[in-house]
Amino acid sequence: MQNSTSVFKLSIIGFGAVGQGVAKVVQNVPQLKVVAIADSKGVALMPDLEDVLARKRAGQPIANSDLTALDVIRTVEHDVVVEVTPTNIDDGEPGLTHVREALKNKRNVVTSNKGPLVAAFSELTHLARTQGVALRYEATVGGAMPIINLIRDTLAGARVLGIRGVLNGTCNYILTRMAEEALDYDQVLSEAQDMGIAEADPTYDVTGIDTACKVVILANAFFDRNATFADVNVTGIDRITQDALQLARQRGFVVKLIGDVQELTVSPKLIPLRHPLNVSGTLNAASILTDTAGEITVAGKGAGSIETASAILSDVLSIMRSRD
Amino acid sequence: MRISMDLELQDTPGQLIYVLTPVSDLGGNVMSVVHHHDKKTFRNTVPVSVIFDVEEHKLEELQKRLEKNGVTVVRIGKMRLRARTHILLIGHIIHTDLRHTIDEIDGTGFAEVQDLSLSMPAIDGPSSAVVTIMATGNEELKKAVEILKDIAQRKDLLVIVPIDESGISGGLSNAE
Structure with missing residues (x-):
């Protein structure tokens, strides 16, 4: 066991927007030391963070070794693997292997990657427990908006009866713009793609898949459901018309894509204008119903490089503190 | 009356x-x-x-x-209809016989379609409608909504219902 004055070492596996965000925010914490960064092309060992970030921005390779991401996870001595490769909901790879290997090698894992958790939640949480290490994933749901650690730590002792929320910023942006500017779905989608709010292939967001993954993670984390993606009844926003939103507005409602964790459903719902889940733009919001604390609603930025990195950093720091 | x-x-x-x-x-x-x-x-x-x-x-x-x-x-x-809700429908509402949908609700005896606004941008495109249903009580209203959902599913209409404000997925039934 290390003592509290020693540095806490981490690797960053995956160096896209989120990975780069992590590299930026860890520089503010002197106790944290990044020992390796892996992108899809190779591994930078003991990287100078400013230099690696500059190279990435310039489109240059960052690798300075022959190691692979798995080599780093298995052989480089460090405390936390930050797994931030892109989400793959088909089989969770390559993230699933990264997380599994990290846990087998008794390394703590912090991830923003939904794939491994949707594919193998109970296997991974069980593995973490038996290995005596932490697996934390605040960044997988709601980006910077605290929800998992909020329930686990701050609301400890309260029984969670239900969780529901606006969990996808892309859908929320599209619905907000359609309603407020009286624009058609296709037009707002193109606009969102231009702005980088929606992917070139928007299917994952607009058909509700992303929200369903978050519902699965929360259901497994707090309702012990052992649910998978197939258990969620999913309806997306791609059939919603601008006319429908105007009609709803005249009756005092907005339409939001709502993930309901207890019901295991994702579907557009009418939300009264003054309802706490009526957040606009790319914001996320979630209401947590508990037996003792009643209903608690949080809102925050659901995506973005630095915002997601902030959630990862909070997981890393809480592991570091629990070791002290 | x-x-x-x-x-x-x-x-x-x-x-x-x-x-x-x-x-x-x-x-x-x-x-x-x-x-x-x-x-x-x-x-x-x-x-x-x-x-x-x-x-x-x-x-x-x-x-x-x-x-x-x-x-x-x-x-x-x-008879007083005390409970009210609004429901959005999107799809080929006209082609799928709107009258029939309304009749089924009105035929329950405890609920009726009070208002319906329709927006039909193009003859071959999907229409949108907001339906206001009133019922004698909350339980009756829930039943009427289920009937509407059922019909809509058969007719391939997208149904958007209000979020349940009484609590999360009935979770409040266990709580104070």
Whole structure:
């Protein structure tokens, strides 16, 4: 066991927007030391963070070794693997292997990657427990908006009866713009793609898949459901018309894509204008119903490089503190 | 107008005809009849609740005919629809026979479609509608919404219902 004055070492596996965000925010914490960064092309060992970030921005390779991401996870001595490769909901790879290997090698894992958790939640949480290490994933749901650690730590002792929320910023942006500017779905989608709010292939967001993954993670984390993606009844926003939103507005409602964790459903719902889940733009919001604390609603930025990195950093720091 | 009437009938078979015939003769439409056999009165009569639609100006005549038939009218109430909700529908609403959808709700006797706004941008494109349903109570409203959802699913319409404000997925039933 290390003592509290020693540095806490981490690797960053995956160096896209989120990975780069992590590299930026860890520089503010002197106790944290990044020992390796892996992108899809190779591994930078003991990287100078400013230099690696500059190279990435310039489109240059960052690798300075022959190691692979798995080599780093298995052989480089460090405390936390930050797994931030892109989400793959088909089989969770390559993230699933990264997380599994990290846990087998008794390394703590912090991830923003939904794939491994949707594919193998109970296997991974069980593995973490038996290995005596932490697996934390605040960044997988709601980006910077605290929800998992909020329930686990701050609301400890309260029984969670239900969780529901606006969990996808892309859908929320599209619905907000359609309603407020009286624009058609296709037009707002193109606009969102231009702005980088929606992917070139928007299917994952607009058909509700992303929200369903978050519902699965929360259901497994707090309702012990052992649910998978197939258990969620999913309806997306791609059939919603601008006319429908105007009609709803005249009756005092907005339409939001709502993930309901207890019901295991994702579907557009009418939300009264003054309802706490009526957040606009790319914001996320979630209401947590508990037996003792009643209903608690949080809102925050659901995506973005630095915002997601902030959630990862909070997981890393809480592991570091629990070791002290 | 929808009327709810509390009556007392003799506890012998065949009494209901004395109620239904006058209603029908005056152009009324009976929605629901409930016998309260468990609440028999000391006069040996059985309370019966009847819900029907009839034109308001015929109500007085109806009451006379019922009393002539020996039916005791205990209470006449213009039925109040207390619970209300709005539902969005998106799809080929017109092509799929809107009338039928409304009739099924109105036919329940406890709920009715009060308002419907339709927006139809192009003849071959999807239409959007907001339907306002009123019912005698929350349970009845829930049933009416389920009926609408069922029809919509068969007709491949997207149904968007309000978020349940009584709590999260019924979770409040366990909580204070």
